[in-house]
Amino acid sequence: MAEETPNQTTTPPPPQESVVQVEEVVVTDVPQPDKTTTTVPVERDSQPQPYEPEKKKPVEETVTLETHLSKPNNADHxxxxxxxxxxxxxxSDLPENENKALQELKKLVQDALNNHHFSSKHDNKKPPQTTAADNKEEQQPQEVVTETKPDAAPAKTEEEHVETKKEEEKEEEEKEQVTETKEEEAAVDDDGAKTVEAIEETVVAVSSTVQPQAEEKASEPEATKEESSPPLPPEEASIWGIPLLADERSDVILLKFLRAREFKVKEAFTMLKNTIQWRKEFGMEELMEEKLGDELEKVVFMHGFDKEGHPVCYNIYEEFQNKELYKKTFSDEEKREKFLRWRIQFLEKSIRKLDFNPGGICTIVHVNDLKNSPGLAKWELRQATKHALQLLQDNYPEFVAKQVFINVPWWYLAVNRMISPFLTQRTKxxxxxxxxxxxxxTLLRYIAPEQLPVKYGGLGKDGEFGNTDAVTEITVxxxxxxxxxxSVTENCLLSWELRVIGWEVSYGAEFVPSSEGSYTVIVQKARKVASSEEPVLCNSFKVGEPGKVVLTIDNTSSKKKKLLYRLKTKPSLSD
Structure with a gap:
């Protein structure tokens, strides 16, 4: 379902520990299975589909799902x-070899644009060197006319030209004989000399007239060819809204293809050419204008940014437990094709919002929620996901900054053990x-609380506070x-919101005036907040005198708790 997304930190905990503070497993640390015969299609830099080995018992491992997914303590690791x-x-930051590869790829792209290779469906059937052929035509125009014009007209002209030359030679011989004869007769008769001179001038004039006419007829087909096929200007090709070789943004795109093919220039160029051709066949520009509905807006959506500025895409597999939605999306081939077009359209719109300027953010972080995922039980979902992943792998290189999988079930670890040997180190x-x-x-390691949706433990939601209002994190x-x-020094309306991850702690709030003669005001009576309650609590207090608002969190449990809070003030008009 997700790429490339599809492609784009902190250092993971050491593999020797069986219990870690942050629950994170890098695929590279999953040991390779022995005697594994199942082969799973894998996408480079794109989200692997969550499937379960058929009729395969769970792999036994030291994993306590109630507390964490620990890394296996394997001596071979x-x-x-x-x-x-x-x-x-x-x-300017590229190594010399990478910069050289980029320049070579740019030259190949420029040659392809000059020869209109990107706009042709069958480039492999055309002569690879059009320029060399054109030079040959200039050097040997008569041969080119005969080979490139198979119709009878040029051939006939050539034969006429040969016959004309033979007639000229005969006329020259006759002319010489007539001249010699007339010169002898000129000594006898003056009138005869004048006649010979007149005949000689006539023969020369006719001969000189025939030769230019023959040359003119021979050059007509070549002139016609030059007029009918004038040199075409270089074609224009764009990808993700960026014209190739138009500015520095094009270099950033070419680097994606180079990195996806380990800076093998010819392979990167082939991938680029195939991608452009696929986009034309898929009707990408027309797809961007299609109305495909909003039924899947809860399945895949963009929300906020990570701590490094990457946009974050959420893929929610649980939504496909809705039987009506599942049937409407995957019940037949036509519906699965529509889902594919919707997913590609969503990705395209997201990519075109990225910054392709050098140094800009041009990758996406993907969060894949596997809670209640249908897994391998849904054949239609598996097929649609496989098809989508293949397209993302082939046509959206290096758009994934990170793939974060949360609420991972036990069977997904088993799948990763099988596919790990087929993944590149870069992907892992x-x-x-x-x-x-x-x-x-784990999400809070990469995404700030104000950017993280409430559903996943953050404070990011529509309301009085926005994604730009910073959140303070405290461990209790x-x-x-x-x-x-x-602390408050003037009249105002003070608002705040807070949450404790998992709650099960007591919370209270009060206002303590600065003056000794004033009384403390209870804003929120202390009470224990259960984990099943509303995850975020919001309070406000109208301050009429200098003082301070005090929030109290009493953690009576044996576990540490994460406290998130933020506040803002608004001017308050005096009564």
Missing amino acids: TNNIPEFIEESTKL SKFVFAGPSKSTE RPAAKHTVEF
Whole structure:
């Protein structure tokens, strides 16, 4: 379902620990299965589809899902591959060999534009060197006319030209004989000399007239050819709204294809050419204008940014548990094709909002929620996902900054054990996995609380506070009480919102005036907040005198808790 997304940190915990503070598993640390015969199609830099091995019992491993997904303590695990770090898109930062590869690819692209290779469906059937052929035509115009014009007219002209030359030679011989004869007769008769001179001038004039006419007839087909096929200007080709070779943004796009093919220039060029051809056949520009409905807006959606500025795409598999939605999306081939077009359209619109300038953010972070995922039980979903992943792999290189899998079920680890040997190190380094109890904690490592949706443990939602209102994070130790104070010096309306991940703690709020003669005002009576209650609490208090608002969090549990809060003030008119 997701790419490339499809493609784009902190260092993962050491593999030797069986229990870690942050629940994260990099695919590279999953040991390779012994004697595995099942082969699973894998997408480079795109989200692997969540499927389960057919009739295969769960792999036994030391994983406690109630608390975390731990890394297996395997003695064979000696290689710890660091998490993926994006390379620079600035030309000045490129190593010499990568810059050289980029320049070579740009030359191939320019040649293809000059020869209109991107606009042709069957480039492999055309002569690879059109320029050389044109030079041959200029050097040997008569031969080119005969070979490139198979009709009878040029051939007939050539024969006439040969016959004309033979007639000229005969006339020249006759002329010489007549001249010699007339010269002898000229000594006898003056009138005869005048006649010979007149005949000689006539023969020469006719001979000189026939030769230019023959040459003119021979050159007519070549002139006609030049007039009928004038040199065409270079074609224009664009991808994701960026014209190729028009500016520096094109270099950033070409780098994606080079990195996807490990800087093998010819392979990168082939991938680029195939991608442009696929986009034309798929009708990409027409697709961007299609109205495909909004039934799937809860399945895949964009929300906020990560801590490095990447836009974040959420893929929610649980939504396909809705039987009506599932049937409407995957029940037949036509519906699955519509789903594919919708998914590609969604991705295209997201990509065109990226910044392709050198140094800009041009990759996407994908969060894949596997909670209640249908898994392998849904054949139609599996087929649609497989098809989508193949298209993303072939036509959307290097658009994934990170793939974060949350609420990972036990069977997904087994799948990853099987597919790990088929993944490249680059792809593996982009994967992060978290079980149900550690999903929020893992997401908060990469996404700020104000950008993270409430559903996943953040404060990002529509309301009085926006995604730009910063959130403060505090860890409350077990069996400890923590207080937060907001000092106020003037009349205002003070608003705040807070949440404790998992709650099960006591919360209270009060206003304490600065003057000794004033009384403390209870804003929120202390009470224990259960985990089943509304995850985010919002309060406000109209301040009429200097003082402070004090929030109290009493963690009586044996586990540490994550406290998130933010506040804002508004001027208050005096009564």
